[in-house]
Amino acid sequence: MSLRGLWVYMAAPVRKLQKNRTLKYGIPMLLLVVGGSFGLREFTQIRYDAQKLKKKLDPALEARVNNKKQSAILQEEYEKLKDLDLDGWKNIRGPRPWEDSKEQQQAQLNKST
Secondary structure, eight states: OOHHHHHHHHHHHHHHHHHOHIIIIIHHHHHHHHHHHHHHHHHHHHHHHHHHHHHOOOHHHHHHHOHHHHHHHHHHHHHHHHTSOOSSOOOOOOOOTTSOHHHHHHHHHHHHO
16 A cells, blocks of 8 residues: 555544544533533632631630630620710711711701700
8 A cells, every 4th residue: 555545544534533523522522521620629629728727716816705715805895885975975867968968967066065
């Protein structure tokens, strides 16, 4: 067989495979779906690892959240709030969108004093 005959003999099956729609469209699609699945798995794993790192508390904050020390923290907050006057407040209405906020606030302050 000559070189040209060998070329014609080998080219026929290659052309037939190039025209095959399964090989032309199906296999790349299958590779894309399977490869995408593996790629997404890696990216989602990175996401969950980052969330785990974010959830870890620094030691100072973790000590404040600890239940044993919780009662002491509540006592500190109670002492801070005990000195505040929570009954002597006035309800001041916020301005409407068409009103000038500075004028409205001044009118409310002048009215209350």
